[in-house]
Amino acid sequence: MVRSFFLLLLLSGLLACNATDTTTESSLIDATATARIDSTLQSLVDAGSIAGVSALIFEKDQEVYYNAFGYADREAQKPMDRNTIVRIYSMTKPITGTALMTLYEEGAFQLDDSLAQYAPEFADMQVFVGPDEDGNMILEPAKRPVTIRDITRHTSGIVTSTSDTTAYGKLVRETDPMNRENTLEQMAEKFGSLPLAFHPGDQWAYGPSVDVQAFLVERISGVPYADYVQAQVLDPLKMDNTHYVVPEADRGRFAAAYRMAEGEKLERVPDEAANSFNFQRWALTPGGYGLTSTIDDYMRFARMLVHKGTFDGATILKPETVELMATNQLSDTISQRMWLPSKGQVGFGIDFAVRTRPPASVEENHGKVGEFFWDGAASTLFWVDPVNELTAVLFVQKFPFDGALHKKFRDAVYGPIVLTGQ
Known part of the structure; x- marks a missing residue:
């Protein structure tokens, strides 16, 4: 009888501890953040500044946000969705750096x-x-x-x-x-x-x-670059929808590209120009651009990085290598930095921008110190936030590059910027 009593006490204590752990472990992407992101992305489509958008966020190994708004192909009324293939342009670069x-x-x-x-x-x-x-x-x-x-x-x-x-x-x-x-x-x-x-x-x-x-x-x-990156990065991560040349069977999933014309009117980039690189094989397999991907495929790459090189049974890099890549490599003596300061308080690591300080103004891009990220010419974006164990991927197909869109998405994810001392 006494033994049973103590077992009940022990079980009650364990349950109480578990309940406490669950309630105190905060999540960045809660119901408020989800509503904020939904509202932000929907408003961008409604305003006509983009044709379509999708966003995917993982936090602490859990999918905490996915949604899509608008069209991958506005003229054909084809919705943006999880299977949409987009041109990732310079988001090819971190994949190349990983291969190197x-x-x-x-x-x-x-x-x-x-x-x-x-x-x-x-x-x-x-x-x-x-x-x-x-x-x-x-x-x-x-x-x-x-x-x-x-x-x-x-x-x-x-x-x-x-x-x-x-x-x-x-x-x-x-x-x-x-x-x-x-x-x-x-x-x-x-x-x-x-x-x-x-x-x-x-x-x-x-x-x-x-x-x-x-x-x-x-x-x-001694291996052709396209074959090397396929064997060493894409295949192990099961990024089966990531290619230089979009397979013919998948071209119905390929998003149209759009550009902002005079009068702030969004117009379609002619398919002949938009698809010319990715619908045939060229001699050049660039490391800086050229890959196409789906949002889930690219998220697998991002999750490998937040896991310090290993994901879903595949080890691509060692933890210390990922840390090296995510460490600022620019000394203060390098004062001429082109447009890099427009990304916020950042330096540059190995094929990633690296956030070194909190935002200095509410106009800057939001983000956590230690975050590393990059984006693409058609306004795509991804980042890895080790502090929150968070990875985010944003897919759109809009020219010219829209930094304001990224600012709005980041603010929706993290909430309004609160400056230190305010």
């Missing part, structure tokens, strides 16, 4: 090795320092070699200056390294023949460094 870092883990290179050690195409680089009085290029030897770290953080000086009106810009355009008919090796040869836009490590300038990463993967592994 699998070779780093094998000891194939060190980050501060010179690029030329593996790719002689980039030996003895010259730097464009400006035009002379006749408009000719003034060149000088690079102060140091381009390193692999440089091509992972956009400090290489390798650029595609398509809008530069100098002789240098004209030379870059004529050389045309990123032509789709070039193989990655031909692309590298052409970039190697061009002067750098600045001395390695002096500036942060977004550009084709990640395409050079894809070439480096191919050069070091």
